[in-house]
Amino acid sequence: MSKQPHPFAPEPSVRLSPVSYLVMGLIGLRGPSTPYQLKRAAGRSVNYFWPFPHSQLYGEPERLTAAGLLEEEREEGGRHRKVYTLTKAGRAALDSWLISPPGEVFEMRDMAVLQLFFSEFMSREALVALAGDQVRLYRERIAVLEAIALHYSERQGRRRMAPLDLGLRMARTCLDFWQEVADDPPEA
Amino acid sequence: MSKQPHPFAPEPSVRLSPVSYLVMGLIGLRGPSTPYQLKRAAGRSVNYFWPFPHSQLYGEPERLTAAGLLEEEREEGGRHRKVYTLTKAGRAALDSWLISPPGEVFEMRDMAVLQLFFSEFMSREALVALAGDQVRLYRERIAVLEAIALHYSERQGRRRMAPLDLGLRMARTCLDFWQEVADDPPEA
DNA sequence: TTGACATAGTCCGTTTCGTACCGTACTATA
């Protein structure tokens, strides 16, 4: 078996990360967009199940442009904004990613749960306080998510709303959990 | 207000990351441990709500030792294993972290949900396939978590088991969600 | 005309990731 890349291989294979697809996907949904627009759009949606620093929304589209997956257009005027559009190749990459297996189950990171895990070294009161804080935070988050859901539910298709729904369910699961901890703190 | 650090400030303040506390906490729970033991212990517990590459379990304890929070002891023999123990200072750092607010609510990252969000560009069949895969994966994970829970439930205190319980609930929430998607795939 | 504020984008040092790789010990088999 030859290990040489095929001489007519389609793409010089830039490494496409989840954020790459996220960017292409967002542009696919919204049409031509500037990084800042992407940032705002992500903040209300995709950031809830794929967080990342906004600075990536400036670098990543450049890489994708270099790879021929996006097209860049400079805007006139003082603001040197750049508008990115999905190319044929970009759309194709997106489509083929979409039908590829996503792999592992979700990852979560939660400081509060970390503390709970080590809570043997914590007084009962401290534990209750921790749980109480979490209950408050989850109530807030749930309110935010519900507001978003309400605001977008007519405008958006059911598919795009589904992740939000999952986010809500997750948050409610956590809320219930911490509520129980607060009400009946487990002994060490 | 002076911005100078207090001349007798207790620690030269190494930056303590979540993984730092995780390491100290694990050593606190298990007693003196080698990085490899930590790795194995983490794999069955704390990795479910705070994933990280195992290579950090070799570097991090060194940093913490330099900061006086751990103590390092070389083992005899061919294997140059190092056993780490919590110092007084380490225990104090751990305790004070435990009673400090954990901050933001949990973060999750999920490729499958990302794909779902962009599933407008996906056929109904592809969506059903995706959901079916997820259902399978979550069933597996739930089985694993249940096995762990069963295996450790007598040996461990209720507090240490609680995060596992949350993990299970989360997984069940996801399972239900994807099950519904599979059974009744939303239209775009 | 200035100054307060929201908008938009950049930069860059630090952490974290991820994984390929390298020794060491143990076991089974002949």
Add this chain to the structure above:
DNA sequence: TATAGTACGGTACGAAACGGACTATGTCAA
């Protein structure tokens, strides 16, 4: 008692991601 296979234990290092401070631009209003 060679040897080969495999699990164990650890290291190294380039590539990404992070994240926050900083710059600059537009806008409205006093």
